[in-house]
Amino acid sequence: MLKRYNIILYSTNKIVNSCRYVSQSMLKSTVNEKTGIATVIINKPPVNCISLELLNKINTEINKLQKDNIRGMILTSVRSLQKVFCGGLDIKEFYNPNPDRLAKYLTNLQDTWLSLYMTSFPTVSVINGHSLGGGCLIAMCCDYRVMVGPDYTIGLNETKLGVVPPKWFQDTMAAIIGHRKAEVSVIAGKTYTTDEALQIGLVDESSPDIDNAYKKGIQFLNSFEKISPWAFKMTKNISRQPISQWLIDNKQKDLEFVFNYMQTPSVQKHLGLYLQSLKK
Numbered sequence: 001m002l003k004r005y006n007i008i009l010y011s012t013n014k015i016v017n018s019c020r021y022v023s024q025s026m027l028k029s030t031v032n033e034k035t036g037i038a039t040v041i042i043n044k045p046p047v048n049c050i051s052l053e054l055l056n057k058i059n060t061e062i063n064k065l066q067k068d069n070i071r072g073m074i075l076t077s078v079r080s081l082q083k084v085f086c087g088g089l090d091i092k093e094f095y096n097p098n099p100d101r102l103a104k105y106l107t108n109l110q111d112t113w114l115s116l117y118m119t120s121f122p123t124v125s126v127i128n129g130h131s132l133g134g135g136c137l138i139a140m141c142c143d144y145r146v147m148v149g150p151d152y153t154i155g156l157n158e159t160k161l162g163v164v165p166p167k168w169f170q171d172t173m174a175a176i177i178g179h180r181k182a183e184v185s186v187i188a189g190k191t192y193t194t195d196e197a198l199q200i201g202l203v204d205e206s207s208p209d210i211d212n213a214y215k216k217g218i219q220f221l222n223s224f225e226k227i228s229p230w231a232f233k234m235t236k237n238i239s240r241q242p243i244s245q246w247l248i249d250n251k252q253k254d255l256e257f258v259f260n261y262m263q264t265p266s267v268q269k270h271l272g273l274y275l276q277s278l279k280k
């Protein structure tokens with residue numbers, strides 16, 4: 001029995017044998033050959049908002065890392081943006097959309113969420129700036145969140161734009177902070193400062209600076225050194241499967257709901273006003 005356990009540990013804990021550096025301009029990914037830890041950096045100025053192209057790159061990279069047998073991953077934003085982790089989904093993808101592109105975007109977002117939420121390796125988001133809407137969603141997909149503070153904000157603010165966060169957005173938050181707090185939060189489109197997010201458990205740790213936040217992230221990943229990767233993967237799978245299975249079973253229905261309401265005149269009007277307010 002012990003022997004079998006060791007074999008599982010060895011075969012799944014194999015550290016990648018070369019340092020890979022992928023720079024697809026919008027997304028930089030490095031794997032440290034000694035530690036087997038990947039750092040994935042979103043790099044799409046000015047605010048790292050998620051276009052269809054960035055979405056594709058994130059999903060492709062997660063799937064590659066999945067095959068690389070890495071030991072863990074840190075997801076963060078390029079430092080030069082200074083105050084933004086991720087400004088959310090690119091609202092321009094929803095405003096006066098091309099229907100084919102909109103359908104592709106929504107499908108890719110469903111797939112990317114499934115990949116990131118269900119990784120078989122531990123993940124940490126180092127939230128080094130504002131993290132709103134889809135930005136909050138990708139941070140919440142990770143197993144652990146360290147947020148730099150005190151002046152940044154995080155939250156699912158979709159209702160403020162006049163749109164509806166799908167069930168799996170809401171469930172992802174509820175799994176972290178509990179149903180009641182998540183409900184109050186999403187219906188009001190609430191955003192939280194770093195301290196508030198720490199207080200309600202939306203983030204696990206805070207840090208006054210990025211280097212320290214990154215260190216905390218690495219410490220979390222190192223805490224799995226003695227955990228069998230197989231046991232980690234199976235346990236996480238059991239924990240997250242009910243939420244992910246809902247989307248797998250309801251992908252088409254979910255897509256049609258968002259695809260249809262997004263193109264209604266009243267939603268389009270709201271989105272237009274919100275975009276305008278950002279430009280001011």
Ligand SMILES: CC/C=C\C/C=C\CCC/C=C/CC(=O)SCCNC(=O)CCNC(=O)[C@H](O)C(C)(C)COP(=O)(O)OP(=O)(O)OC[C@H]1O[C@@H](n2cnc3c(N)ncnc32)[C@H](O)[C@@H]1OP(=O)(O)O
Nearest residue numbers: 049087088089090091106109132133134254255258278279
């Ligand atoms: C089938 C189902 C599948 C999928 C479900 C899909 C959809 C579900 C429903 C829709 C869900 C949407 C989720 C979202 O993510 S909505 C977006 C939420 N994000 C925000 O509200 C953030 C808005 N931005 C800001 O608050 C600030 O920009 C920010 C604090 C991030 C940074 O402030 P800063 O002062 O540094 O920059 P700005 O001057 O404000 O912005 C610079 C330029 O960037 C433009 N911008 C900002 N955010 C966005 C964005 N999210 N999308 C597009 N463009 C954005 C901003 O307009 C400025 O543009 P210019 O003026 O320079 O042209």
